[in-house]
Structure formats: C-alpha cells, structure tokens
Amino acid sequence: MKKWITLFLAAIFAATPAMAEKTIKWKLAMTWPSTLTPLASPPAKLAQMVSDMTDGNFIIKVDGKEKHKAALGILDMVKGGQYEMGHSASYYWKGKNITTTIFTTVPFGMTAAEQAAWLYYGGGMELMQELYDTFDVYAFPGGNTGVQMGGWFRKEITSLDDLNGLKMRIPGLAGEVFARLGVNVTNIPAGELYTSLDRGTIDALEWVGPGMDIRMGFHKIAPYYYTGWHEPASDMQFLINKRQFDRLPKSYQAALKVAIKAVSADMYAENYADSATAWAKMKEEYPDIKVKSFPPEVLAKMKEETDNVLNAYAEQDPFFKKVLTSQRQFMDKARAWTTISEFYYLQTSAEVRK
Amino acid sequence: MKKWITLFLAAIFAATPAMAEKTIKWKLAMTWPSTLTPLASPPAKLAQMVSDMTDGNFIIKVDGKEKHKAALGILDMVKGGQYEMGHSASYYWKGKNITTTIFTTVPFGMTAAEQAAWLYYGGGMELMQELYDTFDVYAFPGGNTGVQMGGWFRKEITSLDDLNGLKMRIPGLAGEVFARLGVNVTNIPAGELYTSLDRGTIDALEWVGPGMDIRMGFHKIAPYYYTGWHEPASDMQFLINKRQFDRLPKSYQAALKVAIKAVSADMYAENYADSATAWAKMKEEYPDIKVKSFPPEVLAKMKEETDNVLNAYAEQDPFFKKVLTSQRQFMDKARAWTTISEFYYLQTSAEVRK
Numbered sequence: 001m002k003k004w005i006t007l008f009l010a011a012i013f014a015a016t017p018a019m020a021e022k023t024i025k026w027k028l029a030m031t032w033p034s035t036l037t038p039l040a041s042p043p044a045k046l047a048q049m050v051s052d053m054t055d056g057n058f059i060i061k062v063d064g065k066e067k068h069k070a071a072l073g074i075l076d077m078v079k080g081g082q083y084e085m086g087h088s089a090s091y092y093w094k095g096k097n098i099t100t101t102i103f104t105t106v107p108f109g110m111t112a113a114e115q116a117a118w119l120y121y122g123g124g125m126e127l128m129q130e131l132y133d134t135f136d137v138y139a140f141p142g143g144n145t146g147v148q149m150g151g152w153f154r155k156e157i158t159s160l161d162d163l164n165g166l167k168m169r170i171p172g173l174a175g176e177v178f179a180r181l182g183v184n185v186t187n188i189p190a191g192e193l194y195t196s197l198d199r200g201t202i203d204a205l206e207w208v209g210p211g212m213d214i215r216m217g218f219h220k221i222a223p224y225y226y227t228g229w230h231e232p233a234s235d236m237q238f239l240i241n242k243r244q245f246d247r248l249p250k251s252y253q254a255a256l257k258v259a260i261k262a263v264s265a266d267m268y269a270e271n272y273a274d275s276a277t278a279w280a281k282m283k284e285e286y287p288d289i290k291v292k293s294f295p296p297e298v299l300a301k302m303k304e305e306t307d308n309v310l311n312a313y314a315e316q317d318p319f320f321k322k323v324l325t326s327q328r329q330f331m332d333k334a335r336a337w338t339t340i341s342e343f344y345y346l347q348t349s350a351e352v353r354k
Numbered sequence: 355m356k357k358w359i360t361l362f363l364a365a366i367f368a369a370t371p372a373m374a375e376k377t378i379k380w381k382l383a384m385t386w387p388s389t390l391t392p393l394a395s396p397p398a399k400l401a402q403m404v405s406d407m408t409d410g411n412f413i414i415k416v417d418g419k420e421k422h423k424a425a426l427g428i429l430d431m432v433k434g435g436q437y438e439m440g441h442s443a444s445y446y447w448k449g450k451n452i453t454t455t456i457f458t459t460v461p462f463g464m465t466a467a468e469q470a471a472w473l474y475y476g477g478g479m480e481l482m483q484e485l486y487d488t489f490d491v492y493a494f495p496g497g498n499t500g501v502q503m504g505g506w507f508r509k510e511i512t513s514l515d516d517l518n519g520l521k522m523r524i525p526g527l528a529g530e531v532f533a534r535l536g537v538n539v540t541n542i543p544a545g546e547l548y549t550s551l552d553r554g555t556i557d558a559l560e561w562v563g564p565g566m567d568i569r570m571g572f573h574k575i576a577p578y579y580y581t582g583w584h585e586p587a588s589d590m591q592f593l594i595n596k597r598q599f600d601r602l603p604k605s606y607q608a609a610l611k612v613a614i615k616a617v618s619a620d621m622y623a624e625n626y627a628d629s630a631t632a633w634a635k636m637k638e639e640y641p642d643i644k645v646k647s648f649p650p651e652v653l654a655k656m657k658e659e660t661d662n663v664l665n666a667y668a669e670q671d672p673f674f675k676k677v678l679t680s681q682r683q684f685m686d687k688a689r690a691w692t693t694i695s696e697f698y699y700l701q702t703s704a705e706v707r708k
Contacts, residue, residue, distance in 0.1 A: 049608065049612045052604070052605065052608035052612075053407060053605055053608045053609045053612060054605060055603075055604070055605045108703050108706065108707070111696060111699070111700070112467070113466070113467070113500070113622070113623075113626050114626070114630075116619075116622070116623040116626070117623050117624075117626035117627040117630065118627075119623075120620065120623045120624070120627070121623055121624055121626075121627035121628075122627055146467070146695060146696070147695035147696055147699045149694070149695070209695065210691065225694075227694055227695070227698035227699060227702065228695060228698075228699050229699065229702065229703065232699055232703075249409075250406070250409070251406065251407055251408060251409045254403065254406035254407045255407045255609070255612075258403045258406075258407060258609075258612055258613050258616045259612050259616075261615075261616035261619065261620065262612045262613075262615035262616040262619070264619070265470075265615065265616070265618070265619030266474065266615065268467070268470070269467075269470040269471050269473075269474045269475055270471075270474070270475055272467050272468070272470070272471035272475075272688070272691070273471040273472075273474070273475035273476055273688075274475075275691045275695070276468075276471065276684075276687040276688040276690070276691040277687060279687065279690055279691045279694070280687040280690065283690075291694050291698075293698055293701075293702050294702070296705060296706075299702055299703075299705065299706050300705075300706050302706075303703075303706035303707070330630075333630040333631060333633065333634040334626065334627075334630040335707075336630070336633055336634065336637075337564065337626070337629045337630040337633045338700065339700070339704070340503070340579075340581055340633070340645050341500060341501035341503070341563065341581070341582060341629070342465060342500070342501050342696070342700075343697070343700045343701075343704075344581035344582075344645075344647055345465070345501045345581060345582050345583065345586055346465070346692065346693070346696070346697045346700075347647075347697075348581065348583065348647050348648070348653055349462050349583065349586075349653075349657075350693070350697075351650060351653065351654075352462065352650075352653050352654050352656075352657035353462070353657070353689075
C-alpha cells in the first residue's frame with residue numbers, strides 16, 4: 001500500500017506544479033511618481049492586463065519614484081536585477097551611451113505616427129535592441145507623448161537677439177541647440193520651476209504639453225506658449241532584464257509583449273485626450289495665452305544647429321550614425337506621406353471649418 | 355487497494371481537466387481576402403498572439419473572404435453564431451442602422467489620433483457598444499487606415515463645374531456628398547476598377563492610400579492624386595458574439611481584449627510604413643503624378659453638403675444625433691490641440707527642411 005500512497009502523492013504533486021511553478025512575482029520600477037499620468041499609466045495598466053491574462057499567476061508590482069527614490073537609476077536597477085522591469089525614457093541614459101537619446105525623440109524629427117512606423121516596420125526596434133543588448137536588457141516602445149510644446153515664455157521671441165542671454169530650463173539635445181543660440185540653459189528641479197519662473201530666475205521653460213503642463217500652472221505666469229520643434233514624439237521604453245525574461249514561461253513572455261504593445265498605444269490616446277481637454281480649459285480660464293511659433297530666422301538657426309549637434313555625435317560614434325541615418329532615411333519618405341495625407345487634410349479642412 | 359487505485363486515477367483526472375476544458379477553438383470571418391494587408395493583418399496577428407498567450411489552448415481560425423464568400427455578411431454571421439468573431443468596417447452595416455457609418459469615419463471628421471482619443475478616452479467606445487448591443491455583439495476598434503486619399507482623377511478639378519457630370523466610383527457618405535455636387539456616383543467591383551478607369555467608363559475613383567493603391571495600378575492611368583477630405587481616419591472593428599465571449603474563461607477574455615488593442619495600433623503603423631514606401635516608389639516610377647487639393651470653392655461646398663447630409667440623418671435618428679454630437683464636441687477641442695501641436699510642427703519644420 002505504501003507504493004500506492006507514494007504514487008497517489010506523486011500524482012497530486014504532478015497535478016499542481018504546472019500552476020504553482022507558473023506563479024511569478026515581478027517588480028517594475030518607473031522614473032515617474034505613481035500619480036504622474038499619463039506617463040505612469042502604461043506600467044499600471046500593463047500589470048493589470050498581465051494579471052488578468054494569467055488568472056493572477058503573473059503579478060507585476062509597480063514602484064513609482066516615491067518608492068525606489070532612483071528616478072534616473074531605472075536602467076541600472078533592471079540591468080542589475082533589483083527590478084525585473086522598468087519604465088522610463090531612453091534619453092536619461094545619455095551619459096552611458098549617447099545613442100540612447102535618439103530613441104526618445106530628435107529635434108525636427110519624426111512625429112508619433114512616423115516614429116511608430118519606423119520602430120515597428122522600419123527597423124527601429126531592431127536597432128534599439130542592438131543598443132540595449134549592451135546593457136543585457138530587452139527594450140520595447142512604451143508610450144509616446146506626441147508633439148511636446150516649445151515651452152512657456154514670459155516675453156515674446158521676435159528674433160535671434162531675443163534668445164541671446166535668455167535664461168531657460170530646457171534639457172537634452174534641445175538644450176545643446178539653444179545653448180548654441182546664446183540661451184543660458186539651466187536645469188532646475190521640477191518642484192522649483194514655478195517659483196523660478198514667477199520670480200524671474202528663469203525667463204522661460206519647457207515641460208511637456210497642455211495635459212501635463214496645466215498641473216504645473218505655468219500658464220498663469222508666462223503668457224507665450226511656443227509651438228514644438230525639439231521633441232516631436234517622445235517615446236518611453238519598457239526595459240526588461242534579459243535573464244528574467246528568458247526564464248519566463250513562453251505564454252507569459254507573449255502576454256508581456258502583447259500587453260506592452262497595447263499600453264504603449266493607449267498612453268498616446270490618453271495624453272491626446274488629456275491635452276485636448278486641458279488646452280480647452282487653459283484657454284477658457286486664461287484667454288490671454290498667446291500661441292506663437294518661433295520666427296523663421298530662429299527656426300532656421302535651430303534647425304542648422306540641430307544638424308550640427310547630431311552630425312557631431314555621428315562623427316564620434318558609428319552606431320549613433322547608423323541609427324540617425326536609418327531615422328533620416330525613413331523620415332524622408334514618411335514625411336512625404338504625412339504631408340500629402342495628414343498635413344494637407346488638416347490644412348484644407350481648417351480653411352472650410354472657419 | 356482498490357480504493358487507492360480509484361483515488362490515484364481520480365487524482366490524475368483531476369490534474370488534466372483544468373487544461374483540457376480550456377482548449378477552445380474559435381473562427382473569425384473577415385471582410386477582406388487573406389492577402390489584403392494591412393486590413394487582413396490584425397486578425398492574423400490576433401490569432402497568433404492569443405495562441406501564444408494561452409500555450410496554444412485558445413485557437414482562432416481566420417477565414418478570409420475567399421473562404422466564406424460573404425464579405426458584407428460579417429455582422430450577420432457573428433450575430434448568428436456561425437463565426438464567434440469578425441473583422442470588418444462598421445459602415446458596411448449602414449442598411450441595418452445608419453449610425454454604424456460614423457463609427458468608421460466622417461467626412462471632414464477626426465484624424466486617427468483624435469479618433470483614438472475619442473474612442474478610448476472620450477466616450478466613443480461606450481457609444482459604439484450601445485449601438486452594437488442591438489446586434490448582441492461586442493465591438494472593439496480594430497485598426498485605422500489614417501487619412502485616405504481623395505482619389506485618382508484623369509483630369510484636374512479646377513472648379514465645381516468640373517465635378518458636374520463627372521463619373522466617379524466613391525461609396526458611402528462621401529458618395530452622397532459628391533452626388534449633391536452633381537457627380538455621377540457609381541459603384542463598381544474592385545476587380546473591374548482599373549479597366550473602367552482606363553477605358554473612361556469612369557473619370558475618377560477613390561480607393562485607400564498609396565500602400566493599398568499601388569497594387570491597383572491606378573497611378574499609371576490617372577495622373578491627379580487628390581488629397582483626402584472624406585475618410586480622414588477609417589476605423590475597422592472586431593465584432594464578437596456576446597454569448598460566446600461571455601462564456602470564455604476570464605483570462606481568455608482578457609487575452610482577447612489586450613490583443614485586440616495591440617493589433618489595432620499595429621495596423622495603423624503597418625499602413626503608415628506601407629504608404630510611405632509605396633508613395634516613394636510611385637513618385638520615382640511615375641514622376642508626373644500630381645498631388646492636388648480640391649480648390650477652396652469645391653472644398654467649401656463639400657463641407658456644406660457634408661453638414662447637410664449628417665444633419666439630415668441626425669434629424670431622423672436620435673442616436674445618430676447623440677453620436678454625431680459627441681464626435682463634434684470632442685473634435686472641437688481635439689482639433690484645437692492638433693493644430694497647435696502636430697499641425698504647427700509640420701508647418702514650421704517644413705519651412706526649415708526646404
């Protein structure tokens with residue numbers, strides 16, 4: 001009878017492990033505080049989807065910046081394995097590898113639709129993975145903000161002279177470009193931006209777009225809202241520790257990848273709706289906000305210096321050059337299509353909507 | 355010992371059914387032939403994703419039009435249960451309920467980004483479900499073509515007079531609008547379009563955009579390619595039989611919904627890339643193709659008649675009015691945002707790219 005008991009127990013144990021060994025708990029660290037929607041939305045929604053799709057057997061705990069206190073340490077934590085996953089923006093790793101910057105966005109670069117076409121169907125994701133292979137992590141597009149506004153200015157910019165000596169908070173490649181135009185580029189923590197702008201410590205700043213800007217209140221103290229040029233389609237990324245991903249059951253790997261694609265598209269829609277609503281509200285409450293585009297001579301100089309900055313990095317780094325070339329070539333044909341489709345549609349329908 | 359054998363066998367059987375009862379086979383019927391990418395892509399990718407996410411336990415067999423021979427019978431077949439799922443475009447059910455049309459697209463309506471924001475974050479999906487509840491099916495956005503081109507014309511349109519008596523293949527609401535402008539609107543099967551245009555049986559036609567148009571060859575025989583006004587963002591839909599969906603395990607329901615969202619976004623990217631590539635190829639091979647926008651007086655009249663057509667349906671049908679009002683209100687604020695973001699970005703960067 002001992003033998004039967006053994007077989008019986010073996011059968012029971014054989015019955016459960018399939019489920020038991022599939023119960024997996026992961027942690028995800030994101031650069032943003034948990035309340036900072038829409039940037040914080042994709043990880044939260046991803047965790048819910050993955051749990052729902054696996055009957056609660058694959059749990060991803062999402063830690064915001066308020067928890068892990070390392071907003072700009074996401075890549076290191078995922079690489080090191082403290083977190084299996086991360087959600088952040090590639091250009092924060094500029095110090096590790098300059099090419100990371102241009103997987104976020106490029107001044108005068110692709111729009112969100114063009115960039116998605118490049119990433120998914122133009123070789124972009126393969127190039128991004130080639131880069132992130134050097135960190136032993138998998139990288140996936142993780143949501144796009146669309147066009148970011150050029151920023152809030154206390155005074156109108158009518159010429160290149162107006163930029164000379166202007167104190168502005170503007171990070172990244174755009175900061176490098178503005179510095180070449182004589183702007184006094186500074187970086188100030190988010191929490192101090194409103195006061196700095198209000199007191200004139202800075203003359204201008206850029207943040208994101210109406211949906212996120214409205215909570216910062218800049219529109220109350222800086223009446224000129226400039227149209228975008230520097231971050232036409234900022235992409236977020238999900239990063240995943242390779243070792244951890246590779247040892248997941250195949251079905252969980254699939255669930256994770258499908259959910260990543262779903263929540264990435266979703267963030268763009270959420271931000272679009274937020275921005276539309278916030279912009280309507282801003283204009284209603286502050287009808288004196290003036291939307292301006294930079295004058296042609298300023299735009300031309302911005303474009304020239306953008307090319308100079310990008311070409312200089314391309315000279316130094318063959319991989320940067322490879323990615324930049326891929327983007328430029330894809331963008332040439334994608335922009336031709338955007339122009340005859342979306343752009344002319346918006347232009348002609350604006351004429352008849354008047 | 356008998357008792358132990360019984361228990362042993364019971365334990366073994368208890369171990370397997372959990373998997374066995376979850377093995378589900380569905381069929382999906384789509385309006386398109388299986389080879390007609392990118393329209394046929396979402397169902398094929400969905401089936402692969404769902405299989406991968408369930409270890410091959412949830413199988414969806416995709417039948418193209420060549421199999422079921424009922425391109426415009428998808429809604430009926432899903433409602434009736436012959437197929438658990440379908441993939442089609444809502445405006446094909448105009449004969450059943452006029453409001454179905456405006457869940458596809460509206461002349462002078464929202465762009466793809468605006469429409470996604472409305473559907474997912476502006477109450478659009480809830481309204482769409484309210485409509486499809488009357489057919490006992492669930493409806494989900496299933497991919498968007500973006501701006502469709504205004505069509506191929508053998509002669510330039512310089513005035514309203516040029517439209518008078520023009521023979522054109524253009525279906526749907528746009529056809530109704532063109533008919534009011536004196537166009538002789540006809541419908542001709544896809545397979546006969548090229549010959550009809552070549553022989554002058556028709557003077558013009560609209561199809562989709564470069565990605566799908568290039569295979570039809572219209573650019574070889576009609577040199578004027580007009581920019582879009584009538585289908586700025588045509589949405590596909592996944593339709594699911596309610597009874598079948600409701601009896602799926604919760605995790606399969608979740609997998610299906612997440613995959614639907616992922617493949618919908620993916621179709622837009624695929625079509626964008628296809629169109630960019632096809633447009634570059636067309637221009638290279640046929641440098642004489644002329645991209646034109648309709649003259650202002652024609653556009654103004656199109657807009658006026660579009661409003662007349664839509665308002666007339668709204669008068670007749672309170673639900674049509676409810677959906678149209680929701681779209682118009684959302685579009686007003688979304689277009690204001692699109693204008694200061696994407697539109698000005700495209701406009702200003704075009705100036706410096708020259």
